[in-house]
Amino acid sequence: MASIRFIHSADLHLGSPFSGMKGLDAEQWKILQNSTLAAFERLISYTLETGPDFLLIVGDVYDGEDRNLRAQHRFQQGMEQLHKAGIPVFLSHGNHDHLSGGAASFDLPANVHVFQDRVENVTLTVGGATVKIAGFSYGRRHITESMIEHYPVKETGVFQIGMLHGSEESDTEHAMYAPFRKEQLLDKKYDYWALGHIHKRQQLSLDPPIVYPGNLQGRHRKESGPKGFYEVVLTDGHAELEFIGAEAVCFERIEVDCSGVQHMNELFSVAKEQIEAHDAEALVAELELQNLDEATIHMLEDIPDGELVYALREALSNPRRFVHISTVQLDKKGLSSELSPFGKQLASRLESWEAGDWKQALKELYNHPKSGRFLPQLNSGLQEDLQAEAIAKIRKMMALEEQR
The missing domain is CATH 3.60.21.10 (Metallo-dependent phosphatases)
Structure with a gap:
């Protein structure tokens, strides 16, 4: 045969x-x-x-x-x-x-x-x-x-x-x-x-x-x-x-169960367990924090933009293994901290943006004679990061308005 x-x-x-x-x-x-x-x-x-x-x-x-x-x-x-x-x-x-x-x-x-x-x-x-x-x-x-x-x-x-x-x-x-x-x-x-x-x-x-x-x-x-x-x-x-x-570096979305987490040291501990359970030799991880209650949400939302990511990168670093935390997202399903109708409209508009929309919005910044040459290429990965950060900013701003 x-x-x-x-x-x-x-x-x-x-x-x-x-x-x-x-x-x-x-x-x-x-x-x-x-x-x-x-x-x-x-x-x-x-x-x-x-x-x-x-x-x-x-x-x-x-x-x-x-x-x-x-x-x-x-x-x-x-x-x-x-x-x-x-x-x-x-x-x-x-x-x-x-x-x-x-x-x-x-x-x-x-x-x-x-x-x-x-x-x-x-x-x-x-x-x-x-x-x-x-x-x-x-x-x-x-x-x-x-x-x-x-x-x-x-x-x-x-x-x-x-x-x-x-x-x-x-x-x-x-x-x-x-x-x-x-x-x-x-x-x-x-x-x-x-x-x-x-x-x-x-x-x-x-x-x-x-x-x-x-x-x-x-x-x-x-x-x-x-x-x-x-x-x-x-x-x-x-x-x-x-x-x-064959991959040398694995990109992965990792769900972190935060049930009962009330303090940052507890969060770092459960996140570390999830990272260590992943057997990739080199890992770029996008963390999604799940099963959050209202108190944990409020604790995390009070942290300045980017600080949580930087802190988790440092806490989860491993001298024997490449581990990089790219983003941290909060899963707020079932919680009352929903966007207002206006906030949803803004987020929906951003989600519909294509490459041309981002280029037009950032045209002046990228064409600036001093700053433009230091900016990374506006590719699909950067556009996704900007979109996620912008929607997170909208959510945070709306939450502050509701507290006034």
Whole structure:
């Protein structure tokens, strides 16, 4: 019975700047900046140790179209290692690292097949079995048209794999690139669809597998939980998938049960227990304080903005482990401290803001000749932080007004 084994990875985003992160010490910042490269090295190490028939990388190898020089060098070195081990690599570029972007363009070894801006169907032989791999690279940043019609239907007697960096048409949470419908993929009769672009690990179909492995390393609080890649075994119509973790730093939302907490030392103690129960070797945690009563809420709301976060960072620091508290949120469900109608209207307006709204609101600050050059890049992570802090400020101000 014919069988093949391969690794499916996507969205490496090597060279990600992590510009929205703040409050890290020098060593933590170094670890975070190197995390995408560290995760990539774990992918390479696992591939070398297990010797699969081939490796798939489905788009967004680099975080930007300029393709960070250091990231390119590290990637080239990884491909050279796989070349020496005789492991083929099939690579497509996505919307972040499209073929039209500027790059130093390191010369990749002969084991790496880079798809061009049209759908190709490449053939290789694995232990007597014929394998065909179809895919394409983005020729420009925005590919809004469907590319599925250019993928061939599976031929009889071969393993057919499709590589596609794109979005399902029903997905309303992400920007739409190279859209497809699940039914279109199923109609091609492929043995496996290796997807990329969506950073959340998910399977759109089990038989045949239509799989997003997620990105290799989380980069902000919306990319929480284990990150990595899939090891896949295909055997005449049957598929076995195993997820392999690779993240160097884990972003996680941690719920802290504050039942009965009346003093800050008690809060620090229960928060420390939750952090220590999480087994990530390096952790960026967003704490949500739950089961708060009115007295605890009032105690916490009297603390100046940011002081609680800084105090928890210091209390939960560990010289043997990277632990960083990014934000602290209070879960006020069931409590009377609700926003007034006007406060809800303000918060709702902020929640609806898009990137353009934030840029317009902060235009003068970012264009200021003295202060502008010190400000971090206004990316999605920073926008989320600003939104959360602004809504918290509204809530606090409304509470003060009610007390007058």
